[in-house]
Amino acid sequence: AGTQQRVLRAINDLNYQPNMAARNLRSARAYAMGLVYDNPNPYYIISAQNGVLSACREAGFGLQIHPCDSSSATLLEELLDLVRHSHLAGLVLAPPMSERAELISALAAHGIPFVRIISAAADPQDGYPCVYVDDRDAAYDITKHLIQLGHQRIGFIWGGTSHRSSSERYLGYESALKDYGLPLDRKLVIPGDYSFDDGFRGARKL
Template identity: 65%
Template sequence: MRKPTIKDVAARAQVSLKTVSRVINDETGVHASTRERVQRAVAALGYRPDASARSVRTGQSYAIGLLYDNPNPYYVIAMQSGVLSVCRQTGYGLQIHPCDASSPTLADEIVQLVKHARLAGIVLAPPMSERQPLVDELVANGVRLVRIVSSTTDPQGGSACVYVDDRDAAYDITEHLIQLGHQRIGFLWGGKSHGSSWERHKGYEDALRDYGIALDPDLVVEGDYSFDDGFRGARRLLALPQPPTAIFGSNDEIAAGVLAAARSGGLNVPYDLSIAGFEDSPFSKQSWPPLTTAKQATEEIARHAARRLLHDIREEPDAPAPNEGFSPELVVRGSTAPPRPKG
């Protein structure tokens, strides 16, 4: 069967080709009932605009990019799904591009990518989004972008962003463990190139301080956002003369590694060791016991970033869209419990 065309949509909705085009491009000036009729025809026919053809025809770009450097596949998949859903709604194409955030020529590489792929703009994910010199150079080269960053408040000024309050969520996780009765709480870092790692560690520190618990550097282990680093970090903590009774991993993949290390050492989770993660990825639900974590709406965050980018690209006449913030929420599951009584 041939693919439906814009002419098919116009015929089914009984409107002109121009009206269909204006609805697909989300332009103003189309009566609500007409817009609804066109949208019903699009849905019924399964019509998908050809972004490259539209670009050639109009001289404008109808594709955006999602750029990331993250070892967590669940995070990347959720980001892709969120941005892609907005692209499908608006008739834009999407180019997904992994990057090496440590590359000294990263700014030039991104500028060339945008130019050669004729991208109208990019959604820039951490850690690249949190490097102000890189962002400044991209903007100076005319790259439209929206950043996703870890921040407790709206980082006003500079380029548009969606920000996530990792610090407050990490505080809630640590407070939960303290209120269960844990005093020795280990912390496993994610990659230090990510602002989220620093914010989650700061939330951990703040909660300990507010509850009068001294920060023990032996209970803090550096690593990356990976299962293997969670396993290694947990083995190191559990070998201490006074091991922790709870461990907070900076994401669920790390926490799953902690769970594996606990099992390999014959520990009963949560009674011998409580474990908490962050992000509410499939790791947190599929493990046994399921992990206490912070629910981060990664797909929704990506959708908001894509919508903000398209708002700027299309230079919509209303007021500039504000930067939007998200606060991950504590989800208590079976991996945390009061520590065993001594003796």
């Protein structure tokens, strides 16, 4: 519900107003937002999709889901084509696209409305609308909870290195260990990606 309300507020801040007259025209029937993502974890995208879809419906919009390769050299052209060909009113950018400064600047220069989902403790106040998730604080609280249950050897499995959320979560994990006087054992820090298989392999290694 929290994600839904934040996305809805961001949509309203961008002054997204459905054109009811245009909706009666064949060329404007697909009036929707686009959710752009590059994350191999299906649980993540389903959760994000549900929140964004609920917010879009409340504002009178449909939603189109578009997976892509965030490292592609032609990503900007791909997104511009998506907006034009699908008659999208704007984009919701999931990480790591939402964290690529050059992509954000280029979309703004082309006049494409967008909202970013980012990992941050607060709104970066950079002039671009966003919904932010405090991954560092969340990881701190999770680690603290395990410590308070009596656990001392607590592992950490990294997510994708291209996602800022991975480093933010690691910093939260590290801070909790330090605050509770526990050593950071590098052997308990495992590389991985945002996928079930990597998580399973990392857990077995631990």
